[in-house]
Amino acid sequence: MIVFGATGMVGQGVLRECLLAPDVTGVLVVTRGPTGVQHPKLREVTLADFTDLTPVEGDLGGYDACFYCLGVSSVGMDEAAYTRVSYDFPLAAARALAPLNPDVTFVYVSGEGTDAHSRLMWSRVKARTEREVMDLFRNGYAFRPGFIQPTHGVRSKTGWHNTAYTLLAPLVPMIRRVAPRFVTTTGEVGRAMLRAARTGFPSRVVTTADMR
Numbered sequence: 001m002i003v004f005g006a007t008g009m010v011g012q013g014v015l016r017e018c019l020l021a022p023d024v025t026g027v028l029v030v031t032r033g034p035t036g037v038q039h040p041k042l043r044e045v046t047l048a049d050f051t052d053l054t055p056v057e058g059d060l061g062g063y064d065a066c067f068y069c070l071g072v073s074s075v076g077m078d079e080a081a082y083t084r085v086s087y088d089f090p091l092a093a094a095r096a097l098a099p100l101n102p103d104v105t106f107v108y109v110s111g112e113g114t115d116a117h118s119r120l121m122w123s124r125v126k127a128r129t130e131r132e133v134m135d136l137f138r139n140g141y142a143f144r145p146g147f148i149q150p151t152h153g154v155r156s157k158t159g160w161h162n163t164a165y166t167l168l169a170p171l172v173p174m175i176r177r178v179a180p181r182f183v184t185t186t187g188e189v190g191r192a193m194l195r196a197a198r199t200g201f202p203s204r205v206v207t208t209a210d211m212r
Contacts, residue, residue: 001197002028002063004050004093005070006035009150010109013186014067014193015042021194028063030056030093050089053096065105065197066097074122082122087129098136105139105197109189112146112208134204141196146208149185184208 001018005011006029018027019039029035029044030053045056050070053060068090074082090108097104108129113120116127130142192211195201201210 001026002030002060002066002097004030004066004068004090005109006031006037007033008069008071010071010145010148010186010189011067011069013151014069014190017187017190017194018067023198024194026063028059051084051092053092057096057100060097061100063101063104065193066093066107067193068093068106068108071109079121079125083125086122086125090129091132094133094136094140102137103139104137105141105200106133106137107141107143107193107196108133110142110144112144114142114144130205139196139200141201141204141206143189143193143206143211144208145184145189145211147183148189149183151185151187184211188212 001024003011003015003018006015015027015029015035015037018024019037019041024041027039027042029042030047031044032046032048034044035042043059045059047053047056070085070089072082072085074086094106094108097106110126110130111122113123114126114130115123116131118124118127134140134142188211192206196206203210
């Protein structure tokens, strides 16, 4: 498995599930900085510019799946800056991997409410990324989680996100009962990605309800 964004909240959960899975023999993390995780299955390579994977292309061969979890909040970002992270970065990874293994399972973490015709900038950008990932890979998936509850010590890199998750934590069990299709956990997202790699999903757009 290859994991991008392993230091973010979703990526931490995905990495944990990959390392726990007995049928996963190796995990390559492509990162700007170290994850701080030590595990015999884990190997890390650093990349300064995520629009140019040339320095690490020699490390990308031989993997069955790529879980692309790198992303940012659109709050305070203009469309050009957001597009660079949410379109240019993942498409650079996808285009680097496609010639190496066209059958690779490529999972792009998008978001609930993604829509090519939305008035919301982030939604349109992610929809474009989803479409092009699925055009590149016959086993390409767009994961659209709603509210993700961090579990097993996973924390967001954004301070106010951690505060919000702490405040909402007591309400999550009730929200899961009332609106289960909108709530998942970092562990469930990671296990769902592994399911995509093992057996696939009926739909290439995977919702929160599908992940649970």
